[in-house]
Amino acid sequence: MTSETHGSVTAPVRHFLFQGSGKGYFAVWLVNILLTLITAGLYLPWALVRARRYFYENTELGGARFSYHATGRSIFVGWLCLLVLYVIFLINVVHQNVGLQLCMIGLFLIFFPWLITQGLRYQLLMTEINGVRFNFYASPLRAWWVMMGCPLLIIIASVVIFSLFVSSAVSSGSYGAIFTMIGIGTLVLMLGIAIMQGVYTAQWFGMLVNNLQYGKLKFSGEFSAKKCITIIVLSMLLFVPFIAVVLYIIIPAFFMMTQYAYAAGDDPEQLALLMGPFYGKLLFSYLLYIAGAVVCYIFAFVKLRNYLYSQLSLEGDIRFSSTVTIGRVFLISVTNLLVCCVTLFLAWPWAKVRFTRYLLENTHVHGDLEALPLEKHDVQPAKDPANLLARGLSFYPVVF
Secondary structure, eight states: OEEEEETTEEEEEEEOEEOOOHHHHHHHHHHHHHHHHHTTTTTHHHHHHHHHHHHHHTEEETTEEEEEOOOHHHHHHHHHHHHHHHHHHHHHHHTTOHHHHHHHHHHHHHHHHHHHHHHHHHHHHTEEETTEEEEEOOOHHHHHIIIIIHHHHHHHHHHHHHHHHHHHHHHHOOHHHHHHHHHHHHHHHHHHHHHHHHHHHHHHHHHHHTTEEETTEEEEOOOOHHHHHHHHHHHHHHHHHHHHHHHHHHHHHHHHHHHHHHHHTTOHHHHHHHHHHHHHHHHHHHHHHHHHHHHHHHHHHHHHHHHHHHTOEETTTEEEEEOOOHHHHHHHHHHHHHHHHHTTTTTHHHHHHHHHHHHHHTEEEESOGGGOOOOOOOOOOOOSHHHHHHHTTTTSOOOO
16 A cells, blocks of 8 residues: 655555466366356356456455355346347247337337446446445436437437538549548548547446445546547547558559459469469458557557546545556557467466456555445345346446
8 A cells, every 4th residue: 555645635545456366267267168168158147257256356455355246047047038038039030020020129229228237237236345335326318328329329420421421422423522522521430430439438437437336435427528539539540550551551462463363364273373472461461450450449448447547536535546558558468369379268367367467456546445434225136027137238347
């Protein structure tokens, strides 16, 4: 534990600790894999719970460890409910009951956000530290607007604007105008996607944090959509040089491939011989594209995580911060991937533990935790059919 000074007041600073190990998680992971294969997937809900419980029970804050009380049976029942609904939908498809299909799709679009939030609520009610459990409740209308309504409106607007640019370009009859208008339209579409993701991120974490409780203590945070959009736009701009290099390699190679195909005629062996260098360029371009996507994702992940934790607070003058860095996350991610590939993913438990430990050790809590007036709430998980169904979606991640 360290401390920081605000004026004349010294506030303790703690960070999360992960006490697990790759060896310890490997045993859990291996048993989960074997039992899931032996039972043809039926054990998967229990496997998910066992894996999550391992990480929770090995996560420590201020000398206390988290615990996770969910059961595989509860998630299995939720999955059975989802399976029954899916089978009913397939029966309607086979019998061409279009009306019932549309009704089921409509009900899914209406209630899916509520089911997700109820699944999150179940997860948090099952999560405990210092004998006090968490709680979460979000308005169904708010959940629908955040997860469906607002993103859908932004995407529709972006597609409409893109279509207007394309139609204007086609009607002009000029190849230069066509390429210019399609290029501008594509940029508008990409900007729309960035805006949608930024707005969604800000609203999602605003809904999650401001409806989250630890016992009877409330979390709070104000998240700027403008800040989130800026981060995502910057991450997309990082992707542009990778795309430019890929196009620089691929476009001439495709033209050359066309010439080779014409020269080889109907001789497949000669064509394969001429195409050899092209396959190398294609593979290199693909790897370069993947590298750009990884850099883009890591930049957005780190910047959003640090920003979101900086805005998070808990009643009792408790604040949070994240100090993960882009370089370190990139190094861990790349080396983890290489080790997993070399070991045919037998090193996956070690990689997951390594990345989790880094995130937790760079997540800090500022304030006197011992002075918090802890008080348990009396909320219990609902057991009605809709909530049992929602438990099947409780694998949706809570932490970031």
